[in-house]
Amino acid sequence: MKKIVVPGELLTAERKRPGEHVFMQNGKLYSDVIGILDDKPGDVSVIALEGRYVPRMDDVIVGVVGSEKATGFMVDLNSFTQSFVSKKDIREQLKPGYIISARVLDVNELKEAELGQIRVFYGGEIISISPVKVPRVIGKNASMLDVLKRGTNSTILVGRNGWIWAKGGNVQLLIKLVEKIEREAHLENLTVKVQDFVANANKSVKPQAFAENPALEERKAVEKLDKELKGMVLNNESDSNGS
């Protein structure tokens, strides 16, 4: 069983390299968040179980366009502050409320992100999960994402910031699955459990296909991102309802 630690909990008095979410006090190492202890021979770190998104370089995020400024747009990406996108860097016409994906090009000392490679997505849903649990949504070698894709028939784009864009297929089931992952992120064999849940749900209720389906160019965009991001993104290839 993985050990869960709380803020201020003593991790070790041994000399180890403090990793993420570990701080030193009077020569001993303590956790600064609630999370899963990762105690290795040489270093010790804590994988946070809660918390807001802290932008990191090269992350792909899903954001929502906020207010328009003279030279660009503010984008909400579920972080401490909104990020700015310059009008110079975007080809599409943005409007407040539009859903976009973007890559974090740089992060300044105030942890504000500079965004690039903007793509716009029309329609669909944003499903929110704690950013620290995003790796669980993807799983080892995108195994979890694969289960989600097959189970729901949706086109899915997972942002590192904890926002998941989904369109088509059984989005309602996807929401339930993401909620399950969120709740049980700290448990083992999660992929198997989600698989069982999907099988159960599809047995009892015939999945009601979501009326809205992504346009071809949208799916292509996701497909392209998918290749770029090595399994971060899923395009549902078995989606037969596409135009």
Next chain:
Amino acid sequence: MAAKKKEEKTEFVNKQGKRLDGRTTDQVRPIKIQVGVVPRADGSCYLEWGQNKVIAAVYGPRECLPKHTASPYKAVVRYSYRMATFSVPDRKNPKPGRRDIEISKVSSEAFERAIFTERFPNTAIDIFVEVLDSNAGTRIAALTCAAVAVADAGIPMRDLISGVAVGKAGGKIIVDMNKFEEDAPDAVDIPMAILPNTEEIVLLQMDGLLSKKEWLEARGKAFEAIKQVYELQKQALLKKYEQPVEAAENGGVVQ
């Protein structure tokens, strides 16, 4: 009338060392803590401490508005302690009074020490605590509850904040006074909160007549009681992740 009677001959601690509500002098009232009660919030907690009932929600770190209140060096901690109108024997005016503002101020200062605020410049961390029912010791109940909510929000902190109110009634130093004891003619109330690891004091107030010797006794008792409070906070946080899966799918109801 009741006050007069009390002044004449109330014995707050009997010969067996028991208080009027049956507790010993260093016994804390029963505490119940539940984490994650406000799904919309980044972190939240509900706490019962004897008759006291408080709920805390944490938002942030988030954009600090108005902008001029932000600091380029650290996150600003904003703590709001409020009492519901029905939480006291009379109806409380919903407008925050001087007491609410003072408690909010000293509590936010306690959190400034506990949270690694320097990691989140230009942001605000908002902590809202509402007292739903009260019977002495609400500021400590609120602070204890809020500390768990801040941890639940995943905000990096040096330690939880744990506290207790110690005091004096009928000449005896007692831990975690109830309202009746707090109304004793010689009552002294000492709300105190520490970071349990380093035992540094982050909140300390007192009112009443107290000798230095009594303070030392009260302080010792407080530190002992705080250890118990800390354990309960810790357990509550861990419990969120021990919940049976079936129960979680059932909307959090354990059957």
Next chain:
Amino acid sequence: MSSLVSWDFRTDKVLQAIREGKRLDARAFDQYRKINIVKNISENADGSARVKIGETDVIVGVKMITSTPFPDSPDAGTLNVGVELLPIASPTFEAGPPDKESIELARVVDRGIRESKCLDFKEWSIEEGTLCWTAFVDIYALNHDGNLFDAAALASIVSLLETKMPKLEDKKIVKGEYKGKIKLSRKPLLCTFAKIANSVVADPSLPEEKAQSARFSVAVTEDDYLTAFQKGGLGSFTASEIDSAIDIALKNTKEIRKQI
């Protein structure tokens, strides 16, 4: 903005001095600045005083007013402490309703006096349930050079010691006529300490307040009772720091009381 820059500059100096075991104004760590007390500075007030601690300057006026007693103590009068941090006193003070700083200051001064039981509120009852005396103690900061807390508390106690009880006729106050001074059985005084770079100093000056990580105030009486604590500021104190601050407060107030 220029003042801000110079304060930041001095904060460095304060920290450096404290680390070397010194204070910028060459005081010992437990030493107060010069205290100057002037009584009865206002003819219209029922009691008043002006207190200077170093350059910090505070005036207090007391008005005895008849009012309705609180429902939970129908047979007792009451005390009401207010603080006005006048824009006169500092470039950082703004006109307007009391902010949290002045509310905290007022409440700490209030607690120090009230909890010492130096005022017999029962004596201030005029007619049970309907009429009683309320002492309005209003504190005005005139110049802020650090440690407003102690100056305000000292000025309040001196004012109360000078406060005369107005004469009553038909439950109405007779203007300008009095029936002797109000009684105070104790003289609680407040002592405030600043924690700066792991040291604790008494009576912080303004540059020291800017450099402090935390503040601790304790009100003490002449019979060595402690009547109020207040920890403020973003930092923390150890238990032994609190204990030694209490000892210094008990010692220092004995000197200050000689001046009252």
